Each structure stands twice: as C-alpha cells, then as structure tokens.
Amino acid sequence: MHSKTLLALTSSALALPGVIATSSAKADTPPAESVLSYRASSYKEDDLDASLLLAGSAERYDIKIHQLRYAAPVGDKYSFSLDSSYESMSGASPWYTVESVNGDAKVAMSGATIYEKRRDITAAGRRYFDNGNLGISLTISDENDYRSNSLAIDGSVTLANNSTTIIGGASYSDDELSPTDALLFNRIPSATKANSSAFVSVTQILNQFSIIQSGISTARASGFLSDPYKLVDRRPEERNQFTWTTSWRRYFRPQTSALHANYRYYDDDFGVSSHTLDLSLHKTFKRTITVVPSLRYYQQDAASFFTPASDFLQATDFNSADFRLSSYGALSAGLKLNARVGKYTFVLSGERYRADASLGGAGESSPGLINFTRLSAGIDFTF
Template identity: 30%
Template sequence: MAATEPFKGAIVAAALALPGVLPGQAQAQSVPEQGSVSLKFLAYRDSQSTDTRYPQYTGNEPSRLRRISVNAPSFAIVAPLSSQWAVEGSLIAEHVSGATPRYYSDVSGATTSPGMEDRRTAGDVKLTRYFERASIGVGLAASKENDFRSNAVSLDGRISTDDRNTTLNLGLAHTRDRITSVNDDLLDEDRKTTELMAGVTRVLTRSDIVQLNLSYAGGRGYYSDPYKLFDHRPDTRKQAAALLRWNHHFSGLGSTLRSGYRYYRDSFNIRAHTADLAWVQPITPIFSLTPSVRYYSQSAARFYYDPVSDVVLYPGPVGTPTYSSPDQRLSAFGAITVGLKAELQLGRWATDLKVEQYEQRSSWRTGGQGSPGIDPLHATMLQFGVSTNF
C-alpha cells in the first residue's frame, strides 16, 4: 500500500527519513514550518600499528604511532524566509595536528618535525525557492586552510509526482581548488571539478522508503600530494558512483532499519564498495539508541606502488614511472566502522552523542589480497550535538 499519510512520532519520523526526505512522502515541496539551529563538536584521533619493520626503523618504535588529531566545532541553521523561500547554512572550524606518513606508514610528518598543525574554516549557504510540487536551490561554499583554498557553487532541483510518493532530483556543482605548500613556496597549483547528480526517491509502503542516486565528476588540475615524496598523479580524474538506500520501519517493535550500498569507480582505477546498516531503537518516547556498522573495500590506484624491500631503492618506486604514489589511501584495503548514537528529545530541544571506532587493514579487502606492507590504521570519532527549533 502506498504511503499517503505522515507517520506519527518524532523519533519514528527521524528514524525513517532519508537525507532530504520526509516520512510519508518522497519530498515535501514546502518551506519548513519551523527554523532550527544546531551546534556540534567532533573529536577525531587515529594511530597506526608498527607491525612491519621498515628499513628506517631502529627497533625503538612504540607498538603504535600516533597520527592525526582533529577537533571541529560546527554551527548550522535552517530558516524559513516566507511561504516560498528558505535559507540554510553552516560553519565549521577545524584544528588538525599530528603527522601523516610521507612514504607508507613508517616515516611520518606532513611537515618537518614535530609534525604538522593546521586550521581549516569552511562554510556554506543555500537559498531554496519552493513551489507546489517542486523546489530549486542555489548554494555557495568555501573552505580555507594554510595550504588549500576551495570555492564551490551548486544548483539543485526537485520535482514530485501528483501523489507525492516519488521525487526526482537533479544537481550540478562546480568547484575550484587552489593548492600550495608550507614546504615549497613556489608551489601554486589549481584544480577544477564539475559534478552532476541525478536521483529518485520512492515511498514504497507506509514502512519503506528507497532512494537511488547516480553521480559523475570530472576534474582537471593538480592531484598530487605535495607532502609525499615520489607522488606524481595524473592531472585529470573522472569519478562515478551509484548509491542505493532502503529504510524499513518495524511497526511492532517501533524500530527502523537503515541500509545502504555505494559503488564507486574512477579513472585512477580505484573500485570501491561501501555497505552500511543502522538500527534505530526508541527506548522511551524521548530517547533512542542507534547502533551502526559500515564496511568499506577498495582496490589500489593503478600508479600506487607497494613498499620496496631493497634498501637501495626504498622508499622510491622501481624505475622511473610517469605516475607513482606511495600514499596508503590509494592502496588496496578494507575497513570496518562500528558506532553507537544516543538521541534525547526534550520539547524543542534535542541532543545527541555518537561514538565510532574505525579500523583499516589490507587483509580485509574484498575480492583479492590487499596491498602488502601497510600496517593497520585505527581511529576513534566522538561527536556531540545540541539543536533547537524556533
């Protein structure tokens, strides 16, 4: 039976909703009845094991090397301007410190010792015009770091069927990045990317919502990492992805299962799969818990090279290839993230706390062996938020 009535209860509504989708209909093409303000804080810490004995190791290394720490407060607002217009925006300020591998996972430091420290500020704003069964939005975004600048503009549109059970959406965005380096005053490069996205959201029953999004991005410019030696990447990159989401509400339990699968491929020859599940369980009318798990797997970029054991060559590649990279993020690996989120709703106020634990291993890759010589990476993420309506 097609859904034509909204579901009752704030927790059920929040649990069943897909991004940009209200329960009971594929997309409400109307200005939000209330505005909202939210504050969040994210803390991130990661570390890497030292199982592999690289040529530079002296034997005095700890069992784990501390890597990156991030502290990021953020602010977001959604405000109706009239019966046909609404505006939304967000700001974030990140403090990043620590050290990243210059070669694989043995030598750290994006900058010279004791490592790097950076601050990033970013913001975006979007203005949306609503019609009876459609909406059009225009957005601007900007990000600034010591060695990186990014500016973007976007346009998106949505239109719903007469019964409002199906919504089609289209999006277009263009981004321009400028890349410099604190270690090289002469480096001044740019990169331009254009992205297209198309999707459909369908309410199948009163308990089921599905969504399919397809995206494509084409970019040209500087893709190398200026802080990694022997890192020379192509100056073009094409990326495509397909994302499928399905949310099902179990009325007898009052619970909602959120599920998703994403397939990604690009011209670097990376093929990636992401599968995720989350179970939204109301404990009381105002409190809910959401355990979640995510699995990710990717193949290596075609120009990524594995660690070379020959101390004469290490850490460089064999020969003089046109493109090469020792960036472990371009290697073949698998990763698992487990998390738990608690949410409390008190009238107009809501608060949430989420903890996630991430672990990445080469041996966890699906469909073949992962890249050798890459030690496991561990990360912990803690997020706290509070919001209110007005």
C-alpha cells in the same frame, strides 16, 4: 501533542512524494521550524605500529572539530541554512615508504608534528514550488595552504503519481594549493585543481512503511591531483569518477524502530573501485530517546599506479605510495544517543574505524593504513 510538533510532523509528511494538502495543493514546503545546532567532535588516529615505523613521529592526526548549523524557513516558499565548521589538527602523516631488507614495507612519517587549521562555511537557499524545489549553495573552505570555493545547485520534482520524486544536481569547485616549505622540500610552490560533478536520483515510496532512493553520479577532477606533501607522488591530472548509490528505509511500528540500509558502488579511471555498505537501526523509546547502533563495511581495490614502496627512481609515469590508494577494507561500528527535552535535543555519538589489508580488493596493500576513533557531543535547539 504540541502544536509545533504537529506542525513539524505535518511538514515532514508534506515533504514526502505525493503528500499533497488538498486545500492548498502545495506538495513541497519549507521546514516548519528553525533549528540551531552545535557539535563538538574529536577525531583521533591510532599511532603507527612501532614495527612499521622507519623514521619520524608515530603519532598520527588528532583533530578537534566544532560545527554550527542554522536552518530556518523564510516565508512559506523559501528556506535558508548556514553551516560552518572549524578544525584544529596536530600530528604526523606518512612521508614515504620503503621496502626493508627482509621485504617488509616501512613508513617514514613527517618528522615534525604538523599544526593546521581549517575553516569552512556553506550558505544555502531553497525555493519551494507546488511539485518540487530548487536549491543553491556556496561553500568556502580555507586553510593556510589550501583554499576551495564551490557552487552547487540541486532540485527535485514530484511526479503525478504522487509516489515518485526525481532529484538532480550539479556542483563545481575551484581549488588553489600553496604547500608550506615548498622551497625547503622541493614541493610545487602553487597549483590549482577543479572538480565538477552531477547526479540524478529517484526516490520512491514502496509501501506504507518503506521508501527507497537510488541514483547515479559522475565527477571529474582535473589539475594538480598529486599529494604535494609526499616525498614521491605523481598522479594523472584528470580523474573521472562514477557512483551508484541506493538507500532504503523501513519502519517497524511494533518495535518503534527504523532500519536504514545504504549501499554505494564507486569506480574511477585511477583504477579504484569500491563497495560501501552501512546499516543502522534507529530505536525510539517513549518518543524522546533514540538509540542508533550502526555498522559500516568498506572495501576498495588499489589504484593502478599504487606502489607499496615509494618509487624513487620514477620508473613509471605515475606512482603513489599513499595508503588511501592501496587495496584495503575497513569495518566501523558506531553508537548514537539522542535525548529530546522540550525544544532541545542532546546528542552523543561515537565511531570506531579499523582498516585491514586482508579485507581489501585487488592490488597491493600499504603498511600505512589507519584506525581511528571519533567522539561527538552536541545540541539541537528547535524554535
């Protein structure tokens, strides 16, 4: 085994709860190696079914994404990472929904194709202590009609039993909207919103082959939470969210495979609650090739103010026909291939996502649900 590989494996082991090097008594250390990663991805939504289209373009979003990441140790007590992404997007999105004479809902899409770009960058640093670590990150996301600045801190402490780690964190973001063509379409010319969140979780080694992490989080959004690009959309100016997440990992040595299972329960005071379950199997061949098939199931209830057809009369204080607030479920399947050649790891992955109203929870569904395909290719260079 190469010394760097041994160093990396040792570092990973040291990062686990309770793995304390007897000589230095240092439980938590920075990653042993630097990593430079790049991904190019294509995200493409299926066209809207012609039978559901009332007006506008049936062609939905097509997004190209480039991601770059650099993560490195700094001395023996710090690490640093930089994440950046660039997205270019084209396509149309639902503008409003009406009920036709036979009772079916139909969607009017934005008439002209939208062209949009988004850039974001996250800089993060972490300090490692004998029994834990503390990190801080700053993120800026910039579009021609939206800007978000956010700050996050998180830390972890490994307990004296050497098998349990408590992790906690908090974040705050300050966002500004400036919708395009505001005068032409009677949109709000500018607005602000803020998001704050906090979480705590526990990671526990169960036995030699399995580890579990469970945690809860709360988040609060306030300000202008409506969608300015919908013809009719009026949402409350505050949203309180709660999640409970549990992740389990189990290694099967004879099969050289790791099973990942993640579950998330979510609810908020918009009336949305949801269940998300995803499973993946990381099967390694000859220590160099990893194949990862995955499945994801998602189900949500509709928001209490969701209406299948846009409420042009504004009969209620709050209303939205946004399909993302409707009742629906979604199934997705993915496949990923990693091939390691020396210091390089080549990555290919894809996912197919299908939303279906019949899989939804309580409430009414929308005709504007999406199906999409994501394809990614990239490379990691470790040095």
